[in-house]
Amino acid sequence: MxxxxxxxxxxxxxxxxxxxxxxxxxxxxxxxxxxxxxxAAGDATQAQAAFQAAQPELMRAVTKGVIHKNTASRKVSRLAARVRKLSA
Known part of the structure; x- marks a missing residue:
């Protein structure tokens, strides 16, 4: 103490x-x-909208020091690829 x-x-x-x-x-x-x-639901438009909302939230966490920049970039990159694959 x-x-x-x-x-x-x-x-x-x-x-x-x-x-x-x-x-x-x-x-x-x-x-x-x-x-x-x-x-998971396979809804491309909903996934795209959710991605557009999640990306700035991840980067905001970086500026606030909650997560590391590379971690956020890696997550955004992988999620973007999954959304793109679903849309195709």
Whole structure:
């Protein structure tokens, strides 16, 4: 347990930051889940719309420091390929 005042403050800050990051990560997962459901259903137009919504959400998570840039780029690339394959 934190003993010094600065350590106690740091613990409080970390707690708040963790809550914000958890919320952002959950939001990204929700968008990805919607896209996965559309892909599983085989609905190309719905998948395209879900992808258009999920892509900026992933990149926003990068700017907020929730996920790494390369991770988001890899996910976007793979999802785009799956959407393209479904549309073809």
């Amino acid at each position: 934190a003993n010094t005042p600065s350590a106690k403050k740091a613990a409080r800050k970390i707690e708040r930051r963790t809550e914000v990051n958890r919320s952002r990560r959950s939001r990204v997962r929700t968008f990805l889940r919607k896209l996965e459901d559309a892909l």
